[in-house]
Amino acid sequence: MREPAWRRTGKTPDYRFSLANERTFLAWIRTSLALLAGAVAVDQLAPNIAPTPVRLVLCVLLALVGAGLAALSYRRWGQMEAAMRNDQALPFSRVMMFMTIVVALAAFAFAVLILVAR
Numbered sequence: 001m002r003e004p005a006w007r008r009t010g011k012t013p014d015y016r017f018s019l020a021n022e023r024t025f026l027a028w029i030r031t032s033l034a035l036l037a038g039a040v041a042v043d044q045l046a047p048n049i050a051p052t053p054v055r056l057v058l059c060v061l062l063a064l065v066g067a068g069l070a071a072l073s074y075r076r077w078g079q080m081e082a083a084m085r086n087d088q089a090l091p092f093s094r095v096m097m098f099m100t101i102v103v104a105l106a107a108f109a110f111a112v113l114i115l116v117a118r
Contacts, residue, residue, distance in 0.1 A: 010085030
């Protein structure tokens with residue numbers, strides 16, 4: 001894989017900021033993996049939580065959001081690094097609000113399914 005073009009611009013930021021950015025990237029990847037693991041767990045460990053079509057839709061949605069978050073996390077990491085290299089303001093992202101809404105809706109949906117299944 002070749003080096004991104006933005007790595008050849010600006011000046012190298014303080015390594016502490018780059019490492020903090022990398023830790024944030026890894027946290028986003030862990031969240032992505034957790035969403036994927038949750039989708040697999042619901043599908044495999046709770047087959048009676050909802051009718052099969054409903055369960056499959058919820059699991060596929062969680063898996064797709066996890067995959068999307070993984071892709072966005074790399075893009076966001078690169079944007080942050082580029083901004084730091086060029087002494088620019090860090091870019092704003094709506095991903096955090098989106099993830100908050102998705103996780104809250106998923107928690108609500110699964111809470112309702114758990115209550116109905118009992």
